[in-house]
Amino acid sequence: MALQWLILSYVVAAEVVIAVILTLPYPMLLKKRIVSLVSLILQPAASIVAFAGFQLLDLYWKNEHRLMCSSEVCTATERDRYEKSIYKAQRNVVLCAAGILLYWCIYRICKYNKDLEHLEELEKRCKAE
Template sequence: MALEWVVLSYAAGAEAVMLLLLTLPGLDGLRKGLVAVTKNTLKPLLSVVPFCLFLLMDIYWKYENRPSCGDEHACTPSEYIRHQKSVMKSQRNALLIAATLLLYWLLFSVTHLVIRQQQLSQRLEKLRNED
């Protein structure tokens, strides 16, 4: 299971780096290449969405089937600590899922805005050259 979370972490990191490079000012010379690379990686990165949903279902299943330390069942201190660690890991992983999905959506939106801005700039230059 740890490998799945590592893959998701790397995907979130790649999305964050691409988003940062697209939004940094002063990279106008590289922007055309960055947009092309980002546009080509959006489709493969879309596989992150069902992967996140699968991992979210895994968290939910573990939450529903976890041992309870209620009034009826007394837990030892080590079981209680293990239970608390499990809850903390689940919360951390849910935050990673949310961050990955948010970063993908932001990357998708920013890429399309940059492409639209480039198209409008080209259209404006064409109109200026015609006059």
């Protein structure tokens, strides 16, 4: 299970780097090339949405079937283990949500830049006529 979260955290870190690279100001030619490169990566990277969604469902199922430790029968060690598992689950939910949200942001940034490029070409054609 830890390998899944490690992979997801690396993917989210890579998405953050890509989002930062896309939002930095570059010369127009370099910006077009970066956007086209990231656009090529977007389609295969869409699997992160399904992966994170599956992980969210897994977290929900585990939360619904988790043993509660709130009575006086629980020892301090059991209570600490229960609280630690709750914190881990909350962290993992945030990680899954961040992965999905960052993918959507990268997609929208690329779409915005492509639309902007298309409008600039259209403007050039209209001025040429």
